[in-house]
Amino acid sequence: MNILLKSARIIHPQSEYHRNSLDILIKDGIISEIADTVSPPQDTEIVQLKNLHVSPGWLDTSVSFGEPGYEDRETIGNGLKTAAKSGFTTVLVNPNTYPVADTNADIAFLKAKAQGHTTALHPIGALTVKSEGIDLAELFDMKNAGAVAFGDYQKPVSNPNLLKIALQYTGNFGGLVVSFPQENKIAGKGVMNEGIISTRLGLKGIPALAEELHIARDLFILEYTGGKLHIPTISTAKSVHLIREAKEKGLDVSCSVAIHNLCFTDEVLEEFNTNYKLLPPLRGKKDIAALLEGLKEGVIDFVTSDHNPIDVEHKNVEFDHAMYGSTALESTFGALRTLLDTDSVIDLLTKGRSRFGLEENDIRTGKKADLTLFDPDTEYSFGESDILSTSKNSAFTGQKLRGRVYGSIANGKPEITGE
DSSP states (O other), X not given: OEEEEEEEEEOOTTSTTTTOEEEEEEETTXXXXXXSSOOOOSSEEEEOOTTOXXXXXXXXXXXXXXXXXXXXXXXXXXXXXXXXXXXXXXXXXXXXXXXXXXXXXXXXXXXXXXXXXXXXXXXXXXXXXXXXXXXXXXXXXXXXXXXXXXXXXXXXXXXXXXXXXXXXXXXXXXXXXXXXXXXXXXXXXXXXXXXXXXXXXXXXXXXXXXXXXXXXHHHHHHHHHOSEEEEOOOOSHXXXXXXXXXXXXXXXXXXXXXXXXXXXXXXXXXXXXXXXOOSSOOOOHHHHHXXXXXXXXXXXXXXXXXXXXXXXXXXXXXXXXXXXXXXXXXXXHHHHXXXXXXXXXXXXXHOOTGGGTOOOOOOSTTSBOOEEEEEEEEEEEOXXXXXXXXXXXXXXXXXXXEEEEEEEEETTEEEEOOO
């Protein structure tokens, strides 16, 4: 199959073609020619779209699909199609399924189900058996089956000795440990950020201390053991400060922030909309400012959608009883563009592959086409019709976003929505 991208502005700071508008010819999944004008061979699909930009394919480091066990929330097939149409050619999928992905057979199942799609799926294996936080799972076997990291999704490692052993053990084979930052004994039964808003609404709060204390503990353990640690979805100013200090010490630590923690404060909970019930919870304006500063400094390594489809039966209930989570693959790019310039957004969405042991992609002749197509400037109101996921629990419904994704090309399979 041949595809010709006409007059595509390339956004790829490491490339000689950066910010040039060029034709890109793809033959059988390989970039065969990049030039001012390319004459396409017969049987070529020509893609010519308004304000077309192209970058290396995007990576999302925290995505949840329901399958197996919760297919009513999202199947792997529809989830990967959603990711491809949202610009993500690679997703790291969390183990919060039923059963929990904690064996090499579970990892092999996920990899097999993802075959033949535009977007590549790389599983994160559970750190502990059934994600119960008691015994380590089959980490080395899962790595051999294709797991790129190990963590229990939105469940902290409460036993510090277990984290110590995990870091020491995975250090023998270069494994990456993912530790969700929340001290549950401090978080208690909280359901939102602890502060003035939670007091006014009469909802129990989760203090920033619950996150910060856990991060401080994990970093002390990492300094003692060595190894590789990833701290997902941080949300407070103090967390940024702690990780900055750890990196200055030379510790092998990375971290991410979820897109909704950059866009919303806890003030949006005034109407008890359960789509804003998220973990970590939405914090305050000072925290958002510190998170954005941490991104610009490089203290925070990745922005993730933290895409988590939840069925209506578990969202359309009283706030206390609603499950945490929001879909966000479809809205991440448009939300980021309201905060940062195009080059910065693309840098954040394309980096991180080496951290998870994945091959870097590039825009040059002879390389596999792993590309995202987008318009960075169109402004629009994000509506339910923009949600491609089976579940519709998006925190971004009704929000003004900037930038639309046309789709992606990877694995020899285009997924392009057009205008």
